[in-house]
Every structure is written in structure tokens, then in C-alpha cells.
Amino acid sequence: MSSRPPVIILNEPQLAENIGAVARVMANFGLSELRLVRPRDGWPQDRAWASASGANWPLDGAKVFETLGEAIADLSLVMATTARPRETQLPVLTPRQAADDLHARVAAGQAVGILFGGERAGLETQDIALCQAIVTIPVDERFRSLNLAQAVALNAYEWRLGVDEGPRQAFSHNALPPADQASMMGLYEQLERELDDAGFFHPPAKRPSMIRNLRVALGKAQMTEQEVRTMRGVVTALSKGRGRVLAKLAAQKAAKEE
Amino acid sequence: MSSRPPVIILNEPQLAENIGAVARVMANFGLSELRLVRPRDGWPQDRAWASASGANWPLDGAKVFETLGEAIADLSLVMATTARPRETQLPVLTPRQAADDLHARVAAGQAVGILFGGERAGLETQDIALCQAIVTIPVDERFRSLNLAQAVALNAYEWRLGVDEGPRQAFSHNALPPADQASMMGLYEQLERELDDAGFFHPPAKRPSMIRNLRVALGKAQMTEQEVRTMRGVVTALSKGRGRVLAKLAAQKAAKEE
Numbered sequence: 001m002s003s004r005p006p007v008i009i010l011n012e013p014q015l016a017e018n019i020g021a022v023a024r025v026m027a028n029f030g031l032s033e034l035r036l037v038r039p040r041d042g043w044p045q046d047r048a049w050a051s052a053s054g055a056n057w058p059l060d061g062a063k064v065f066e067t068l069g070e071a072i073a074d075l076s077l078v079m080a081t082t083a084r085p086r087e088t089q090l091p092v093l094t095p096r097q098a099a100d101d102l103h104a105r106v107a108a109g110q111a112v113g114i115l116f117g118g119e120r121a122g123l124e125t126q127d128i129a130l131c132q133a134i135v136t137i138p139v140d141e142r143f144r145s146l147n148l149a150q151a152v153a154l155n156a157y158e159w160r161l162g163v164d165e166g167p168r169q170a171f172s173h174n175a176l177p178p179a180d181q182a183s184m185m186g187l188y189e190q191l192e193r194e195l196d197d198a199g200f201f202h203p204p205a206k207r208p209s210m211i212r213n214l215r216v217a218l219g220k221a222q223m224t225e226q227e228v229r230t231m232r233g234v235v236t237a238l239s240k241g242r243g244r245v246l247a248k249l250a251a252q253k254a255a256k257e258e
Numbered sequence: 259m260s261s262r263p264p265v266i267i268l269n270e271p272q273l274a275e276n277i278g279a280v281a282r283v284m285a286n287f288g289l290s291e292l293r294l295v296r297p298r299d300g301w302p303q304d305r306a307w308a309s310a311s312g313a314n315w316p317l318d319g320a321k322v323f324e325t326l327g328e329a330i331a332d333l334s335l336v337m338a339t340t341a342r343p344r345e346t347q348l349p350v351l352t353p354r355q356a357a358d359d360l361h362a363r364v365a366a367g368q369a370v371g372i373l374f375g376g377e378r379a380g381l382e383t384q385d386i387a388l389c390q391a392i393v394t395i396p397v398d399e400r401f402r403s404l405n406l407a408q409a410v411a412l413n414a415y416e417w418r419l420g421v422d423e424g425p426r427q428a429f430s431h432n433a434l435p436p437a438d439q440a441s442m443m444g445l446y447e448q449l450e451r452e453l454d455d456a457g458f459f460h461p462p463a464k465r466p467s468m469i470r471n472l473r474v475a476l477g478k479a480q481m482t483e484q485e486v487r488t489m490r491g492v493v494t495a496l497s498k499g500r501g502r503v504l505a506k507l508a509a510q511k512a513a514k515e516e
Binding site: 021024025027028029030053054055089094096137138139140143144145146147149150153154157160161191194195197198199200210213214216217218219220221222223226227230231233234235237238239240241253 | 279282283285286287288311312313352354395396397398401402403404405407408411412415418419434449452453455456457458468471472474475476477478479480481482485488489491492493495496497498499511
């Protein structure tokens with residue numbers, strides 16, 4: 001059974017210096033796995049190493065992805081950090097609560113990650129919709145302006161406290177682990193394809209928000225791989241029904257025409 | 259009785275940018291009183307304001323001292339942060355324990371402070387000796403290298419948690435309550451009816467367990483009423499597709515036969 005600490009995922013980071021600062025923070029708290037989604041200035045960047053104060057290994061091993069979906073495909077649970085929790089049905093956790101949950105899941109052998117948005121804009125709603133929980137640092141309402149490495153530091157620190165204090169036993173994860181995000185994405189995309197065919201997304205301008213809402217509603221269920229397969233079967237059955245009706249009608253027509 | 263949050267004291271800070279970054283961190287966590295002991299490049303420094311992201315007030319009000327003794331003269335308790343606790347008889351606390359103690363003292367009307375050393379060398383033994391406790395951030399032994407603003411951030415965050423812990427639950431109330439079981443049952447029954455029509459439950463002997471599994475998978479999502487309505491729309495769209503295909507075929511047939 002693996003017990004990998006959380007992966008740190010930076011979505012569209014802008015400054016290489018900040019990526020280096022994140023690596024430095026990670027090293028302080030025993031994290032090493034770094035993933036970058038569309039870093040603005042490309043990758044690798046010497047300036048990242050220059051600002052990592054010798055914490056080279058998270059940078060050396062950093063993986064780069066074209067889409068957030070690919071970056072989190074193998075993870076069972078991803079927490080999205082944001083200063084401004086949008087209206088969403090996802091649970092909103094403090095870094096402390098998040099760390100407790102992450103520890104419980106890692107102890108159960110699950111691969112988990114924490115997602116951070118870019119320096120300027122943070123995370124978009126559709127990025128958050130791919131995650132299973134939101135982490136919000138309790139900053140002063142009147143001045144919310146932590147930099148990227150500081151936000152990573154606070155979450156990594158809370159994770160580290162759990163490592164140091166020994167496992168917290170408050171949670172029992174006897175249940176099967178949730179499916180990874182690649183499986184969920186497969187379900188979402190199949191469902192959305194069929195709903196497109198069925199003319200469900202109306203008016204078209206609302207399609208993106210309708211898709212987000214659907215993904216959140218289903219994502220919250222933290223389905224197992226088996227449950228995802230079942231749900232895919234459900235979607236197929238409901239939509240294939242059309243094919244069967246089609247075939248039946250065609251047969252009837254053929255019979256009539258003979 | 260005063261209840262001033264802790265004063266942040268920087269002993270011999272080197273880079274003005276770091277002083278600005280500390281101010282920014284302080285503002286995030288509701289701290290405002292900053293004291294500087296012998297800043298290397300003098301004071302004030304424009305670069306501090308430039309790197310504070312608008313958190314000007316701790317900088318505007320910053321007081322400069324020639325000695326640490328003067329800087330902490332009016333404080334009842336000062337905690338010294340250091341990555342390497344030296345041989346000392348002072349209590350060594352985590353930031354969490356320190357925050358608890360600071361809160362207790364502030365509640366009792368005491369003026370308190372947290373002391374941070376310069377970027378390069380940290381605190382000297384004689385500086386620490388002026389303090390009443392040591393705070394050590396639990397970083398990985400193999401890589402101890404937090405920057406100044408990050409060290410301030412972790413301590414300020416722990417302080418803030420103590421401020422916030424009461425009223426912080428606002429978020430959980432933002433989430434809408436889950437739909438009642440009658441709504442969920444409506445969704446289940448609609449779905450199961452359509453799946454019966456589509457021949458999904460096969461073999462028939464497995465129908466009851468398949469239905470249980472489906473209900474568990476969806477029930478875990480704790481959907482809101484709105485989400486239940488959306489999912490019912492999804493089921494209708496997927497299955498109504500059949501009706502549309504049927505109508506289309508019928509129309510084609512009619513056209514052909516004319």
C-alpha cells in the first residue's frame with residue numbers, strides 16, 4: 001500500500017520564481033511531488049531553480065500537463081484552494097480539516113492532491129468543479145492577499161503537523177476508495193456527449209455552467225470504480241434505448257415494405 | 259483592558275522586500291503592529307511598500323529601534339521563533355501552542371510579541387535570552403529553509419485561528435441543505451422506470467441489488483433539491499431522446515410513404 005504525501009498541483013502558474021518558492025516550501029514540509037498545468041512561461045525555467053534555495057528535487061521531478069484534467073487523472077481526491085469560495089455544493093474546509101482528511105485518505109492508500117490557482121486570478125469555477133473539496137485559509141476579510149508560496153506553506157504545514165503528531169485516528173475509511181479523476185472524467189464526458197445529442201443544454205450559453213453543476217453534483221458522491229462503471233452503464237442504457245427503438249422501427253418498416 | 263493582537267518584531271531584517279512581504283502577511287491575518295530592530299538598509303525603504311501589495315498600514319506605523327531590548331520593553335511576553343532551538347531552559351512551543359498561550363495572555367490584557375531573526379542568521383542566543391519562550395515550526399529536519407514572511411505567516415495563521423474559531427463556521431451554512439428523501443425517491447423511481455424500459459436490469463434476479471447499488475451511489479452525493487431537479491432533467495433528456503428519434507423516424511417514414 002502506498003502512502004504518498006499529497007501532490008501539489010499549480011494551475012497556470014505565472015512566475016518561475018514563485019514555482020521555485022513553492023518547491024522550497026514543499027521541501028520544508030516533506031512534500032516532493034509537483035505538477036504544473038500550463039506554466040505561463042514554459043518549463044523548465046532556470047529562475048525556478050534559482051529561487052528554490054536548494055530544494056531542487058521537486059523541480060527536477062515536476063511534471064507538466066496541458067490540462068488540469070490530465071494533471072489530476074490518477075488522483076482519488078483533489079482539494080482546491082481558494083480565497084473566495086464560490087457558490088458551490090462542495091464541502092469547504094480549513095487547511096486543518098483538509099489535512100485531517102488527507103491524512104486519513106493517504107493512510108487508506110489513496111493518491112491525493114492539493115490544487116492552487118495562478119498568482120493573478122486563482123482558480124476558475126470549472127477548475128474547482130473537478131475537485132472534491134475546497135480549502136480556504138481563514139484570512140481577514142478586509143485583506144485577502146496571500147502569495148502562492150504562502151498558501152502552499154500553510155497547507156503543507158498543516159499536513160506536516162499530522163505527520164509529526166502521528167496519524168490521527170478520527171477517521172475510518174473501511175469503504176472502497178473513490179475512483180480516480182480519469183474515471184470520473186470519462187463518466188462526465190460520456191454523459192455530456194449524450195446530453196448534447198439529446199439537446200439537453202439549452203440555451204447553449206448556459207452549457208458551461210450546467211456542465212459544472214452536473215459534475216459537482218456527481219463528483220460529491222465520491223463514487224468507487226465499480227459505481228462509475230455502473231453509472232456509465234446507466235447512461236449507455238438510457239441513451240442506447242434510442243438505438244434499440246431505432247432498430248426496432250427500422251425492422252418494422254422493413255417488414256412493412258416487404 | 260486592552261486586547262491588542264501580538265506585535266511582530268523583526269530583528270536586523272536585511273531586505274526591504276521581505277519587510278514588505280511580512281506586512282502583507284500580517285494584514286492577511288489581522289495583525290498590524292510592526293517593529294524593526296536595526297534594519298540593515300535603514301528605514302523607510304520604498305521597496306518595502308512596493309512589495310506589500312497594498313498592506314501599507316503596518317509599514318506606515320512601523321517603529322524602528324536601536325536595540326531589541328528597547329523594541330520589546332513594553333511587552334509582557336515575547337516569543338522567539340527559531341528553526342534551531344539552542345540549549346536553553348525556555349519552553350519550546352509549536353506555533354499552535356504558542357498561539358494558545360498568546361491568546362490567553364491577550365485575553366488577560368497583556369501586551370505580547372513574536373520575534374523573528376534576520377534572513378541570514380536568525381536569532382542570536384543573546385536575543386533569545388530576552389524572550390520568554392521559543393517557537394519552532396515543525397519543518398523537515400533535512401530541509402529547514404523557510405523565508406522570513408513564511409515564518410511570520412505560519413505564526414500569524416495560528417494566531418488567527420484562535421481569533422476565528424468561533425465565528426468561522428459561516429461557510430457550512432452557505433451550502434444548501436440536502437434534498438429530502440422524498441425527492442431522492444422521486445429521482446430513483448424515475449431513473450429505475452427508464453432503466454426498466456431500456457432493459458438495463460439484467461438478469462432480472464439481480465434487479466434488487468442493482469437498484470440498491472445505484473441508490474447508494476447517487477445518495478452519497480447528498481444532492482440539493484436543485485441538483486435533484488437537474489438530475490431528473492438529465493434522465494428525462496436521455497430517455498426522451500428515444501421519443502425524439504421515434505418521432506423523427508415516423509416523420510421520415512410518413513414522408514417516404516407519401
